[in-house]
Amino acid sequence: MTSTYEICGALSVVGGFRRNHAQQFAQSLPASATVYCVTDAVTHSVMIRVRGALTDQEVTSIEGDLKEFSQKWARTAAVFSRIRFGEQSLMPLAPGRHVERLQDPAKEYVRHHTPTPPHSDSQNTQILSAPLG
Structure with missing residues (x-):
């Protein structure tokens, strides 16, 4: 079964990141997805929308691919916005342990800013990174 899905956000990336890394990431995603990546060499960032x-x-x-991409190239943590089944959620992405610090604030934001039933709050935030080491 298919559903309309969108995820978007921006990552601050390490100095060795190049535009071709974003292109490789976009090409690795399923062909049915529309991918938009913009890199900025001045701010060392990449904006991604799938x-x-x-x-x-x-x-x-x-x-999973976004998780791997952020673990490899992200300099700091970021929160991506996701819409699935018409519901908005936030997904923290980060290298290493940074994501642990974002989990509770992201859940609080979702709880206070989206009209979802209370029982679904724990389902609205998904962590896409695991601590390294």
């Missing part, structure tokens, strides 16, 4: 009518497996693949 959207499309995607299956659950494609969404899982995209989020």
Whole structure:
């Protein structure tokens, strides 16, 4: 079953990051996804938006690839916005332990700024990075 899905955000990236790294990431995603990546060499950042009518497996693949991409290239933590099944959620991404510090604030934001039932609050925030080491 497919559903409309979108995830977008910006990452501050390490100095060795180049435009071709963003292009390689975009090309690694499922063909059914529309990918938009913009890099900025001055601010050392990349803005990413992925959207499309995607299956659950494609969404899982995209989020896994985004996790790997952020662990490899992110300089600091970032929070990406996701819309799936018409519901907005926030997804912290980060290298190493940075993501642990974002988990609770992201859940609080979702709880206070989205009209979702209270029982779904824990489902609205997903951590896409695991501590290294």
